[in-house]
Each structure stands twice: as structure tokens, then as C-alpha cells.
Amino acid sequence: MTIELQRKPGADSDVVTLTCDRVEAGCYELEDLDPADLADVPAGQACTEIYGGPEKVTIKGTIRGTAVDTVLTRTDGCEIKRYEAFKPVLDALPYSQP
Numbered sequence: 454m455t456i457e458l459q460r461k462p463g464a465d466s467d468v469v470t471l472t473c474d475r476v477e478a479g480c481y482e483l484e485d486l487d488p489a490d491l492a493d494v495p496a497g498q499a500c501t502e503i504y505g506g507p508e509k510v511t512i513k514g515t516i517r518g519t520a521v522d523t524v525l526t527r528t529d530g531c532e533i534k535r536y537e538a539f540k541p542v543l544d545a546l547p548y549s550q551p
Contacts, residue, residue: 454514454521458543461507471514471544474519482541488519494531501530510539 454473459466473480485546494500505527513522525536 454512454516456542457511458509459509462509466511471542471546477510477544478547482545485518486516486538486542488516488521489515490526491499491521491523491535493523498531500532501506503533504528505531505533505536508536510536510543512539 454471454472455468456468456479459470469479471477471479471483473483491536508527510525512525515521523535523537526532527536
């Protein structure tokens with residue numbers, strides 16, 4: 454799985470490749486994550502208009518057999534919920550300083 458975190462628009466991204474067939478930071482936290490929590494917000498979904506920050510996370514790979522290819526942001530309440538579901542994994546990664 455490749456995780457790319459961009460903390461500010463236009464800033465360089467940190468990229469981590471997470472391979473959980475060996476002990477690696479972030480893998481334990483991934484076990485508690487339901488891949489459905491990362492599903493795209495359905496079109497037309499009502500979301501609170503709360504801005505949580507400029508962070509942007511691109512995730513590509515597989516979580517327990519489920520393919521994941523998504524972008525997480527903090528642009529509104531729905532997106533913040535998705536971002537927060539993945540935050541324990543980000544917090545465990547070596548580069549993460551949220």
C-alpha cells in the first residue's frame with residue numbers, strides 16, 4: 454500500500470510504502486480499520502460545512518483483501534470523518550507529525 458501525505462497545498466508530499474507481511478509501523482493500526490470507512494462520500498450526501506485543514510492523503514493498495522484507491526481530505530464534515538478513520542495509521546507512520 455502506498456500512502457502519500459501532503460500537509461499543505463503546493464508543498465512536497467511524504468510518501469510511505471506500507472507492507473504488512475512484516476512488522477512495520479502502521480500495520481497494527483490498519484487491523485482496526487474497516488475499509489468501508491474509506492469509501493468515497495456518495496454524490497448528493499449532505500455534509501457539514503466545516504473546514505478541517507489543508508491535509509490531503511492519497512491511499513492506494515489493499516486492506517485485508519479490499520482494494521483501496523482514494524484521496525482523503527479535511528474539506529468538510531464527511532471528508533473529515535474519512536480522514537479521522539485513517540488517522541491512527543498516519544500517526545503510527547515514521548514521517549507523521551500531525
